[in-house]
Amino acid sequence: MSQWKNHVPLLSGIVSSWIVFFIFMSQHVSAQDSCPKITQWLLKDGFHRDLLSRVKLGAVDEDTGSCMVAIKIHLPKGLYVDPYELTSLNKHNITEALLFGDYVDLEAPEYLATEIAVLLYMKPDPECRYCFRGILPLHCRYHQPAEVDGEVSAILKSPEILVHCQKAFLSAECLKEIKIEEPCSRKNKHNCNWDSVKFQAVNQELKLQIPVGLKHHVTLVCTGTLVTTILCSSLILSALVKHGDFLFVQSSL
Structure with a gap:
């Protein structure tokens, strides 16, 4: 019984510390919420x-x-x-x-x-x-x-x-x-x-x-780009050859 009484102040101190800790943490969390x-x-x-x-x-x-x-x-x-x-x-x-x-x-x-x-x-x-x-x-x-x-x-x-x-x-x-x-x-x-x-x-x-x-799509993309470029360039060149005189007359005017 005497040993238990000797531990009472220690237990009270631990409990008090935890209470203070929880109060502080609750205030801190509340401040953070704001x-x-x-x-x-x-x-x-x-x-x-x-x-x-x-x-x-x-x-x-x-x-x-x-x-x-x-x-x-x-x-x-x-x-x-x-x-x-x-x-x-x-x-x-x-x-x-x-x-x-x-x-x-x-x-x-x-x-x-x-x-x-x-x-x-x-x-x-x-x-x-x-x-x-x-x-x-x-x-x-x-x-x-x-x-x-x-x-x-x-x-x-x-x-x-x-x-x-x-x-x-x-x-x-x-x-x-x-x-x-x-x-x-x-x-x-x-x-x-x-x-x-x-x-x-x-x-x-x-x-x-x-x-x-x-x-692995590089070859396909490069080939498609090259073919499209050649096709479009050919169409533009064909149009220039076909309508070259008209373009020349328009530019001289």
């Missing part, structure tokens, strides 16, 4: 897709109207964005995105391309309270022929979420330690101090299946 959530969808099929992203800021107050939200997307070598298309979409107020880097080779195949980073500025989503959304057109690059499988995968990793508000409202558990200086918008190149925030990904990493050619 962090922003991001959901992404891939729209359309084929080589030309649209990436739709939605960020929900979580349990916040009414001051989100003074906030700007952006996501930094890192594209693998198998995907690219067209800077000329982004310029057109920005003029029509459809998509506002800033491309990092001065040049994107639109014709380069996947094995000669480099990774691309894009800063997509989000707009308030009228269909969701405290939500921001943005759409980014993506294009798939051509890949080297495969041995067996006629598809390769391009994986889109989770983006970075950047928030800039006049009034701080996110909990400390949601904020990363460093601030990031990036342009305030595509038109306003003045840098803003963005908060890089932790978030919850509602869905998993997105994977695009890109069709590729098969190596």
Whole structure:
């Protein structure tokens, strides 16, 4: 009996420690639940897709109207964005995105391309309270022929979420330690101090299946291309010979 009494303080201390641990963890999980959530969808099929992203800021107050939200997307070598298309979409107020880097080779195949980073500025989503959304057109690059499988995968990793508000409202558990200086918008190149925030990904990493050619089709494709080229060239040459005088008269006039 005396031995049991000696263990009572030890057991009480262990129980108290576990109670404190569970209380702390419940508060931490609750704080994490209030962090922003991001959901992404891939729209359309084929080589030309649209990436739709939605960020929900979580349990916040009414001051989100003074906030700007952006996501930094890192594209693998198998995907690219067209800077000329982004310029057109920005003029029509459809998509506002800033491309990092001065040049994107639109014709380069996947094995000669480099990774691309894009800063997509989000707009308030009228269909969701405290939500921001943005759409980014993506294009798939051509890949080297495969041995067996006629598809390769391009994986889109989770983006970075950047928030800039006049009034701080996110909990400390949601904020990363460093601030990031990036342009305030595509038109306003003045840098803003963005908060890089932790978030919850509602869905998993997105994977695009890109069709590729098969190596054992090389002979067939090359032969077909050569025959088609010779046939079309012959038809053009035949038309020039047949109507050469008419073309010459027209050009002299």
